[in-house]
Structures are given as structure tokens and as C-alpha cells.
Amino acid sequence: MIDQEKIATVLDAAALRSAERRRFLSLVGRGGAAAGGLALLSACGGSSSGSATPTPTPSATSTSSIEAADISILNYALNLEYLSAQYFSWAAQGSGLPSSDTSGTGTPGSVTGGTQVTFADPIVAACAREIARDERAHVEYLRAQLGSAAVAMPAIDISNAFAALGQIAGVASFNPYSSDENFLYGAFILKDVIVTAYKGLAPLVGTPAWIAGVAGILGAESYHGGLIRTLLYQKGFTVTATKFSDARDSLDGSTDLDQGIAGADSSISNVAPVDGNGIVFSRSTGQALNIFFLNKASTTSGGFFPSGVNGTVNASAASG
Amino acid sequence: MTQDERLAGTPGTPPETAGERSDDRRAFFAAAIGAAAIGTGAFLFADPLSAQTITDADVLNFALNLEYLQANYYGYASAGAGLATADTQSGAATPTPGSSVTPGRQATFSDATVAAYAKEMAADQLAQVRFLRTQLATSAVAQPAIDLGYSATSAFSVMAQNAGLVGSGVAFDPYASDANFLLGAFFLQDIAVSAYQGMVSLLTSQSYREAVGGLMATEAYHAALVRTTLYQKSVATPALLDQVNTISNYRDSLDGGSDDDQGISPVGSVANIAPVDSNGNTFPRASGAVLNILFLTRISTTKGGFFPGGVNGNITTSAAS
Numbered sequence: 001m002i003d004q005e006k007i008a009t010v011l012d013a014a015a016l017r018s019a020e021r022r023r024f025l026s027l028v029g030r031g032g033a034a035a036g037g038l039a040l041l042s043a044c045g046g047s048s049s050g051s052a053t054p055t056p057t058p059s060a061t062s063t064s065s066i067e068a069a070d071i072s073i074l075n076y077a078l079n080l081e082y083l084s085a086q087y088f089s090w091a092a093q094g095s096g097l098p099s100s101d102t103s104g105t106g107t108p109g110s111v112t113g114g115t116q117v118t119f120a121d122p123i124v125a126a127c128a129r130e131i132a133r134d135e136r137a138h139v140e141y142l143r144a145q146l147g148s149a150a151v152a153m154p155a156i157d158i159s160n161a162f163a164a165l166g167q168i169a170g171v172a173s174f175n176p177y178s179s180d181e182n183f184l185y186g187a188f189i190l191k192d193v194i195v196t197a198y199k200g201l202a203p204l205v206g207t208p209a210w211i212a213g214v215a216g217i218l219g220a221e222s223y224h225g226g227l228i229r230t231l232l233y234q235k236g237f238t239v240t241a242t243k244f245s246d247a248r249d250s251l252d253g254s255t256d257l258d259q260g261i262a263g264a265d266s267s268i269s270n271v272a273p274v275d276g277n278g279i280v281f282s283r284s285t286g287q288a289l290n291i292f293f294l295n296k297a298s299t300t301s302g303g304f305f306p307s308g309v310n311g312t313v314n315a316s317a318a319s320g
Numbered sequence: 321m322t323q324d325e326r327l328a329g330t331p332g333t334p335p336e337t338a339g340e341r342s343d344d345r346r347a348f349f350a351a352a353i354g355a356a357a358i359g360t361g362a363f364l365f366a367d368p369l370s371a372q373t374i375t376d377a378d379v380l381n382f383a384l385n386l387e388y389l390q391a392n393y394y395g396y397a398s399a400g401a402g403l404a405t406a407d408t409q410s411g412a413a414t415p416t417p418g419s420s421v422t423p424g425r426q427a428t429f430s431d432a433t434v435a436a437y438a439k440e441m442a443a444d445q446l447a448q449v450r451f452l453r454t455q456l457a458t459s460a461v462a463q464p465a466i467d468l469g470y471s472a473t474s475a476f477s478v479m480a481q482n483a484g485l486v487g488s489g490v491a492f493d494p495y496a497s498d499a500n501f502l503l504g505a506f507f508l509q510d511i512a513v514s515a516y517q518g519m520v521s522l523l524t525s526q527s528y529r530e531a532v533g534g535l536m537a538t539e540a541y542h543a544a545l546v547r548t549t550l551y552q553k554s555v556a557t558p559a560l561l562d563q564v565n566t567i568s569n570y571r572d573s574l575d576g577g578s579d580d581d582q583g584i585s586p587v588g589s590v591a592n593i594a595p596v597d598s599n600g601n602t603f604p605r606a607s608g609a610v611l612n613i614l615f616l617t618r619i620s621t622t623k624g625g626f627f628p629g630g631v632n633g634n635i636t637t638s639a640a641s
Contacts, residue, residue, distance in 0.1 A: 123552055126591035133590060137600030195537055202533035203526040215520040215533060216601025219513055222537040223594035223602065226544025234433055234552065268443065269436040272541035278447030279534035280541070 020204060020284055066206035073204055075151045075311035076285055077217070078142045080197060082153040083292065083304055084190050085135035090114030090158065091176070091183055092128040101139050102153035106310030109152075113159020115177040124180045124231060131187070131224050138217055145213065151310035161304040162186055164294055169247035171240060181240075184232050189244055191225040192273060193291050196257060196283035222280065229261050229271045238262040251296045252287040253319035286317025296320030374634065376528050379519050381461045381633035382607055383535070384452045386515055388463040389614070389626055390508055391449045394442035396424030396468055397494070397501050398435070403463065407449055410632075411460030419629060424468040427495040434498045434549065441505070441542050448535060455531075461632035467625070470495055475626040476504055478616055483570035485563055499560060502550050507567050509543040510581070510595060511605070511613055518604035540602070547593045551584050561585045574618050575609035576641040608639025 086096045094116030102108065119125035143150045158176075166174025176186025198218040205211050232241050242260035249258040258281070259273040274280055283291075290296050294303030298318040301308035308314055392402040402421050429435035453460045467475040470493040479485075480492030485503070494504030516536035523529045547564075554560040565583035572581040580603045582595035596602050612618055616625035620640040623630035630636055 122589075123555065123591070126586050126589055127548075127593060129589060130591040130593060134594060134596055134600040137596070137598065141599040141601065199530065199533050199537055202520065203530040208521065211529075212521050212604070213599075213601065215517050215536070216597075216599070216603065218533055218537055219517055219540050219602030220594050220596045220600050222540030223513075223544040223547075223596075226541035227548045227593045229541070230545045230548040231552075233436075234549070263436065263440060266432075267436060268439040269433070269545075271437065271440060271545045272444055272538050274444055274447070274534075274538050274541075276447060277451035277531075278444040278538055279451065279531060280537035282530065282534065 020200075070205055070207045070210055071146060071149050072312045073201055074142055074146055074210065075149070076309070076313040077198065077201060077214070078139065078146065078151055079154060079305070079309040079311065080194050080288070080292075081135060081138045081142060083156055083158070084194055085132070085139045086111050086114060086153075086156055087158045087176075087186060087190060088128060088132035088135050091117045091186070092125070092132040097136060097139060097153070101136065101143065104143070104146075104150040104152035104310070105148075106151045107154060107307060109155025109307055112155070112157040112306070113162075117177050117180070117183045119183070120180050124184065127227055127231065128183065128187075131227070134220055134224065138220070141213070141217075145210065154305055154310050155307040157304055157306050161294065161306075162189070164303065165189060165244070165247055168250065168294065169240075169243040171243055181235070181237055184228055184235075184237065185240060185244055187224075187228045188232060188241055189248070191221065191228050192245075192258070193248065193283065193288055195221045195225045196281045197285065197288040199280055200282040200284050200288070225273075226271055229273075233261045233269050233271060248291050251294065251319065252283060252290045253296070253317065257281040257283055257287070284317060285313050286315060287319060289314075289316035290319045374522065376523050376525050377456060377459050378634040379522050379532075380452055380456055380528065381459070382631070382635040383516065383519060383532070384449065384456065384461055385464060385627070385631040385633065386512055386610070386614075387445060387449045387452060389466055389468075390512060391442070391445035392421055392466055392468055393424065393494075393504065393508060394438055394445050397427040397504075398438035398442040400426030402468070403446070403449065407446070407453070408463035410462035411453060411456055411458045419463060419465040421463075421465070422467040422469040422474065422628075424470060425495050427497075427501045429498055429501070431498045434501065437545055437549065438501065438505075441545075444538060444542065448538070451531075451535075455528075464627055464632050465629035467628050475616065475628075476507075478625065479507060479567075479570070482616060483566050485566050499550075499553065499557065499563075502546055502553070503560075503563060503567065505542075505546045506550060506564055507571070509539065509546050510568075511571070511610055512539040513543050514580075514603055514605035515607070515610040517602060518606050518610070521604070544593055547584050551586075551591060551593065554584075571613050574612045574616065574641065575605060576612070576618075576639065580605075606639065607635045608637060609641065611636075611638035612641050 089096050096111050096114060162176050163174050166172065174182065176182045198214060198221055201214055202218060205214050238261055242262060245258045245260040249256060259270055261270050263270045292304045293299055293301060293316050295316060296319040298316055300315050388403065388408065395402050402423060427438065470476060470491060472489055472491040476494050477492045481488055481490065486492045494500045513536055516532055516539055519532050520529055520536065523532060550560055550564055561584065565585060568581045568583040572579055582592060584592055586592055594602065614626045615621060615623060615638050617638060618641040621638055622636050
């Protein structure tokens with residue numbers, strides 16, 4: 001049997017996740033329905049991993065509660081995908097998402113900044129196009145899953161926000177569209193945060209189909225993250241990547257959840273940003289928003305999202 | 321020009337190249353919904369006995385077998401040594417030694433960057449072995465027999481012969497060069513990602529779901545490292561693209577009817593590092609399909625290929641593909 005106490009100790013982040021899950025359920029309200037959801041959660045959560053036949057039978061209300069919470073989670077993810085898709089789309093092809101991909105509930109916004117990169121290395125250009133296409137597919141996939149509940153794209157800043165993060169990192173006048181190298185830094189800034197955010201979401205999602213869907217997006221985002229970090233490493237761009245990694249780390253709390261691409265010495269790389277267990281880091285929704293808002297305080301707008309994100313999961317954490 | 325028109329003019333958006341890509345990327349999501357709806361996912365296992373008794377520990381032990389294989393491969397390639405005995409014994413009260421490994425050897429790297437990648441992956445895979453063994457504690461399975469050799473009859477050579485990468489009876493030595501090491505890593509790495517993704521939906525513990533999601537993400541970073549490096553090297557050595565496709569097609573031929581495996585050939589001017597479907601999602605593999613590939617067989621059996629004595633634990637059988 002698996003030692004459950006050891007699980008709790010080794011995976012202490014899981015407690016945070018559970019707390020976040022409860023918060024999602026309370027955010028969507030529904031009183032008694034939320035209580036039903038929690039009962040289901042404990043039945044299929046961490047308390048019975050050794051059980052041979054964990055087959056909770058959710059009531060109709062608890063199922064709808066789980067789904068309501070999941071809608072909040074997926075809408076949060078959709079905000080991040082809007083940002084990422086706009087960056088890669090503008091950089092790769094000089095245009096953003098079509099308006100048919102950005103409508104929805106909440107306050108719609110427009111994109112500030114974004115310019116096609118004149119790529120010197122055709123490999124980098126081809127990879128930029130691939131990621132742009134995949135990110136647009138993620139936007140459309142999430143919107144299709146959410147249907148009429150999908151949030152609109154909020155106001156997005158992919159120009160001034162990069163420069164502001166550059167200032168935090170000590171990189172003057174940072175413009176991610178001015179060269180292959182700077183494009184890769186911009187991609188690096190966004191990608192790893194999105195990977196950690198999706199990993200943080202993985203245990204929060206309760207609807208089976210969306211568990212599978214979020215896992216598939218996490219996989220794709222991780223391939224993208226690996227692609228970007230590999231290109232940076234191979235091109236020798238380790239010093240500035242570390243600066244941006246440190247800037248991210250300065251925003252999301254005292255825990256070290258971020259890594260550059262340089263290894264301990266030149267004999268070893270650090271393409272995969274992992275902990276001592278060989279596992280990629282997680283960020284809570286609030287920690288990811290700390291970085292995108294460029295603010296370690298608890299707030300609801302700033303940085304890449306100057307008017308905030310749409311949906312009920314919209315606040316950064318108190319991380320500083 | 322509207323944004324729509326601009327996007328329509330780029331590769332990969334409808335109508336033409338998206339269709340091309342979709343051909344290669346299976347319409348996965350409908351299947352995923354079907355599988356996920358099964359709940360605990362017992363359906364995914366070919367062995368009806370196991371289907372009755374699959375626990376989270378069984379799933380993690382299945383993962384541990386895959387990690388033993390990978391950790392040894394990268395350990396040999398980067399440092400000329402596989403896992404230490406302490407990392408391979410059964411976790412049971414009376415330790416039993418891990419079975420023997422047909423050893424590899426330290427790879428001959430000419431590109432220091434590739435050597436650094438190998439060293440990183442060796443360290444990460446070792447950490448993953450130790451993480452899973454710590455979690456499983458006394459229920460951790462011992463390392464099974466693993467074939468990481470490079471003779472003409474080794475698992476890597478049989479894989480390469482069956483795939484058509486080398487001729488009949490010809491050895492494929494994954495330790496002979498940067499390119500061969502990367503091709504060997506390519507064979508193993510995408511399987512690990514899809515295997516972990518398949519496990520996410522099987523786990524009942526939220527804690528383990530998060531951990532396995534993180535293990536999957538690490539494997540995907542590694543897989544992207546391997547795929548990106550092969551893609552970069554294909555500029556000077558175009559034949560690498562065909563070699564990668566040969567291996568990808570072979571994997572696909574082993575694991576059932578759907579075309580869910582992808583090489584790294586660009587589609588038009590668009591790269592193909594991340595092997596995703598039309599939704600931009602990577603695809604999962606069921607344990608039986610994973611074992612089809614590692615056993616190098618499309619029939620239902622319990623050993624072969626890289627695991628000549630089979631894998632340890634309760635998930636042991638390849639699918640009838």
C-alpha cells in the first residue's frame with residue numbers, strides 16, 4: 001500500500017491545490033450544490049488512492065457544481081491562451097486572432113502591440129509558426145468546450161508589458177519582436193508560466209473529459225516550452241534567460257518555482273525546469289497572474305492584462 | 321486585409337495544410353472523451369484480471385518500469401553506467417535485486433551540447449526513478465531485465481531493423497554518434513509522454529494526478545529537446561527527417577490502427593516539434609499500446625524487445641493491436 005502520510009508530506013503542494021479547488025467551488029456558489037461537489041471530491045480525491053474500485057456516484061447537483069467550477073478553471077486558461085496566441089500569432093505572421101475567436105462574456109478588449117518578427121533563422125521562424133497555430137487551436141478548443149460560457153478576450157498588452165518585465169529583469173528597452181533572440185526570450189517568458197499554470201490546474205479539474213483535455217494541452221505546452229528552451233540553450237542565450245527567470249521568480253512568492261536554462265556547469269543543460277524529483281513546477285492561478293500582472297501583490301489587473309482577465313478566477317496572489 | 325484573410329493565407333490554417341496536418345494527427349478528442357467517460361479507465365487495460373484490480377500504485381509501478389528503462393539509457397549514454405543497485409531493488413521488506421541490464425555504453429558525442437542534454441536527461445530520469453520509488457515505498461517493483469545493448473540482436477537493433485532504419489541483421493548502435501543517440505532518445509521519449517498522459521485519467525488521487533502531470537511535462541520538455549535538436553541537425557543532414565519518420569511510422573504500426581504518432585518533418589513552412597492533434601493537444605497511449613512498442617510487437621503478450629523478461633507489477637500485457 002502507498003503510505004498516505006508520505007504522499008501528504010512529499011506533495012505538500014497538493015494541499016494548496018485542494019484549497020484552491022474549494023475556493024473555485026465557493027466562487028461558483030450554489031451552497032448545497034457545492035457541498036455535494038466537495039463530497040464527490042473527497043471520494044475521488046487523495047484520500048483513497050489505494051482503493052481498488054473508487055467509483056463515487058455523483059448526484060446531479062454535485063456534477064453540475066463540478067462542471068461550474070471547471071468552467072471557471074477553463075475560462076482562466078482561456079485568458080492565458082488568448083495572451084499566448086496573440087503573441088505568437090503577431091510574431092509569426094504579423095496578425096492576431098480573428099474576431100470570431102475572441103468574443104464571449106465579460107469585458108472584451110483589444111491587443112496593444114505585436115509586430116511580425118523578421119526572422120534570421122528559418123528554424124526559429126518555422127517553430128514560431130507551429131506554436132502560433134497550436135495556440136490558436138487551444139483557444140478554439142477551449143472556446144468550443146465552453147460554448148456560450150466562454151469569456152471574451154480581455155485587453156492584452158504584448159508590447160509595454162514585455163518592456164516592463166525587461167526593466168524588472170535588468171534588460172533595457174526589451175522588444176521581443178526585434179530579433180530571433182528577443183523573440184525567443186518573449187516566448188520563454190510566457191511559455192514556462194503557462195506550463196506551470198496548466199500543471200497547477202491538472203488536479204483542480206473534475207470533469208473527466210476535461211481532465212483528459214487539460215492533460216493534452218499541458219503536454220503541448222510542455223513540448224513548446226522544451227522547444228523554446230532548447231533553441232535558447234543551443235544558441236548560447238543562457239545569461240539573459242536567467243535574468244528573465246529571476247524576474248519571474250521575484251513576482252510569484254518566496255518559493256523558487258523558476259529556472260533558467262544553464263546547468264550547474266557547461267557539461268549539463270537545464271532545458272526541463274524541474275524540482276529535485278524530476279517534476280515540472282506548478283503555479284497556482286494567483287501566482288501565474290502575479291507574473292502576468294507584473295505585480296507580487298494581490299490585484300486584478302496590470303502588465304499583460306491591463307484591464308484584468310475575464311471570468312471569476314481573476315486575482316493574483318499576495319506573494320510579496 | 322482582415323485578420324481572417326491573413327490567417328487563411330498562412331500554412332496550417334484551413335483549408336489545405338490544416339487538412340494535411342489533421343490527416344497525420346488523429347481526430348483524437350472524440351476518442352479521449354470516450355475513454356475518459358469510462359471513469360477509472362479500467363477499459364484501457366487489455367488484461368481483464370488487471371482491469372478488476374488496478375490501483376494508483378499499479379499505475380505508478382507501470383511508470384516506474386518505463387523510468388528504469390529511460391534512466392538506464394541516458395545513464396549509459398552520458399556516463400557509461402546504468403542505475404545503481406540501490407535504485408533498482410524491490411521495495412518489499414526483503415529486498416530482491418533488480419534483474420540484469422544488457423548494458424549500453426557511453427556515447428561518442430562530438431557535439432558538446434548534445435552531451436549536455438544527455439547528462440541533463442540522465443539526472444532528471446534518475447530523480448524520477450527515486451521519486452516514484454519513494455512514493456511507492458515498500459510496494460515499489462524491482463527493475464526488470466532491460467535490453468540496452470548495441471549488438472545486431474539488441475532491442476535497439478531489432479527496432480531499427482523492423483522499422484527499416486537499418487538492413488536485416490545490421491546493428492543499430494545508439495551510442496555511436498550524436499545522431500544515433502538522438503534517434504534512440506526519439507524512440508523512447510515520445511512514448512513516455514503519451515504513456516504518462518494516458519495515466520493521468522486513470523489515477524484516483526488528485527495528488528498523484530498532479531505529480532504524474534508534472535512527470536508528463538518533464539518528459540515532454542525532454543521530447544521537445546530531442547525533436548528540436550534533430551530538426552536543427554536536419555539542416556545539415558536532411559536524411560535525419562526520413563530516419564525520424566521511419567521510427568515514427570514503426571511506432572504507429574505497433575500500437576493499433578489510429579495514426580497518432582508524428583515525425584518532425586515540417587509541413588510547408590511550419591515546424592512539427594509538438595506532436596498534437598487538430599485541437600493542439602498531445603495524445604495519450606493506453607498501457608497496452610505503450611507495451612506494444614516497447615515489446616516491439618503488435619500482439620498481446622507479456623515480454624519482448626526492451627523488456628525481454630517482461631515488466632514488473634500488475635500492468636504487464638501489451639494490447640492485441
